Amino acid sequence: MPKHEYDPHSMSGDDILTTRLDELVKFFREKGVNWARKNSLWPMPFATACCGIELMATGASRYDVARFGAEVMRFSPRQCDLLICAGRVAIKMMPVLQRTYIQMTEPKWVISMGACASTGGVFDTYAVVQGIDQFLPVDVYVPGCPPRPETLIEGIMAIQRIVEKDGIIPSAKRGKGMRLVAQPTYQVGVPEAVGGNHK
Amino acid sequence: MASHEEIITTLRGRFPDLKFDARPLLAGGATTADQHYIRVEPGRLVEVMTFLRDDDRTKFEQLIDLTCVDYLNFPDAADRYGLVYSLLSITHGHRLWVKCFVNDPSPKVPSVVSIWQGADWMEREVFDMFGVVFEGHPDLRRILTWDGFAANPLRKDYPLRGRGERENYQVVERDSA
Numbered sequence: 321m322p323k324h325e326y327d328p329h330s331m332s333g334d335d336i337l338t339t340r341l342d343e344l345v346k347f348f349r350e351k352g353v354n355w356a357r358k359n360s361l362w363p364m365p366f367a368t369a370c371c372g373i374e375l376m377a378t379g380a381s382r383y384d385v386a387r388f389g390a391e392v393m394r395f396s397p398r399q400c401d402l403l404i405c406a407g408r409v410a411i412k413m414m415p416v417l418q419r420t421y422i423q424m425t426e427p428k429w430v431i432s433m434g435a436c437a438s439t440g441g442v443f444d445t446y447a448v449v450q451g452i453d454q455f456l457p458v459d460v461y462v463p464g465c466p467p468r469p470e471t472l473i474e475g476i477m478a479i480q481r482i483v484e485k486d487g488i489i490p491s492a493k494r495g496k497g498m499r500l501v502a503q504p505t506y507q508v509g510v511p512e513a514v515g516g517n518h519k
Numbered sequence: 520m521a522s523h524e525e526i527i528t529t530l531r532g533r534f535p536d537l538k539f540d541a542r543p544l545l546a547g548g549a550t551t552a553d554q555h556y557i558r559v560e561p562g563r564l565v566e567v568m569t570f571l572r573d574d575d576r577t578k579f580e581q582l583i584d585l586t587c588v589d590y591l592n593f594p595d596a597a598d599r600y601g602l603v604y605s606l607l608s609i610t611h612g613h614r615l616w617v618k619c620f621v622n623d624p625s626p627k628v629p630s631v632v633s634i635w636q637g638a639d640w641m642e643r644e645v646f647d648m649f650g651v652v653f654e655g656h657p658d659l660r661r662i663l664t665w666d667g668f669a670a671n672p673l674r675k676d677y678p679l680r681g682r683g684e685r686e687n688y689q690v691v692e693r694d695s696a
Contacts, residue, residue, distance in 0.1 A: 411665065411684070411685050411688050412663075412664070412665045414688060414691075415689070415691050418690070418691035419691060422691065444679070444680060445679055445680065445681070446670075446672055446677075446678075446679065446680060446681025446682075446684055446685055447664070447672070447681075447685070448685070449685065449688075450685065455690055455691075
């Protein structure tokens with residue numbers, strides 16, 4: 321009987337210790353450090369508008385982003401690796417956002433949350449940035465005005481897929497522009513009450 | 520609490536050479552009987568405002584708001600920029616609006632910071648948004664738009680999307696951060 325096909329009920333304490341450590345080493349060899357990294361994202365909340373309220377709701381108990389290991393929102397960019405830009409960014413605010421991004425430690429990822437951060441939204445004026453991707457390498461665009469917490473969680477899961485796939489490529493080597501868009505992968509039914517055919 | 524007629528009579532008594540052109544404020548198409556505004560020419564503004572603050576019958580201690588209206592293409596408007604001063608007397612509980620009209624090419628009014636300290640940032644905002652220069656202001660800089668912004672966004676002839684300011688903004692690199 322190979323060592324890892326054990327019956328846990330018939331093993332002594334020493335066996336469990338050595339066998340489990342073995343499994344753990346094997347697991348990390350297969351999955352790599354990115355598995356740990358993707359399940360321990362540290363978001364930097366850059367909340368400038370109503371999207372920030374949804375970001376807070378995502379962090380609170382009902383939606384509970386702790387289930388994805390991303391609950392530790394730090395307000396120092398030095399301690400973060402995921403920038404969530406939630407809300408419109410005025411042009412006078414843009415240097416602050418860029419410096420925040422520069423100060424974050426590598427490897428780092430960026431979520432552009434909501435219509436305003438991604439495109440400027442309805443604020444097509446002289447003073448509002450028309451999409452932060454003109455200035456920062458954005459990994460995931462989360463659509464919505466503002467996005468519901470489920471959509472933001474889908475965005476965080478998209479970041480997790482990126483982390484697992486790309487790993488620790490420094491942000492400078494990553495291109496600008498769209499890589500993954502946070503959309504539900506399943507079909508969303510439209511209820512009959514609003515003209516759809518979903519009961 | 521003095522009525523507006525009394526305030527304007529007081530002013531006319533002190534400044535017999537000025538007309539003031541007192542009119543009731545318009546609110547939703549209807550005139551309101553108890554709210555009036557007066558017009559003062561820029562040259563006499565500081566004199567009139569100092570009197571309004573200091574005289575016992577008027578006693579406007581507080582400048583509630585200072586803003587500006589661009590009357591470009593406005594029907595029947597004789598002047599372009601209308602500065603609006605909202606005054607409140609805490610002692611008497613009455614209010615008064617003072618309007619002061621200036622024109623291109625170099626709109627200038629005297630600053631009232633020496634009368635009400637709170638006018639400081641409000642005058643800077645009007646300077647930023649309309650390009651009206653306040654003579655005698657201690658620190659007349661832009662307050663809302665960024666350094667190097669070259670336009671006055673709330674002028675009616677300024678396009679909503681700007682003139683390329685948002686497209687040509689600086690990118691902060693690691694070296695310059």
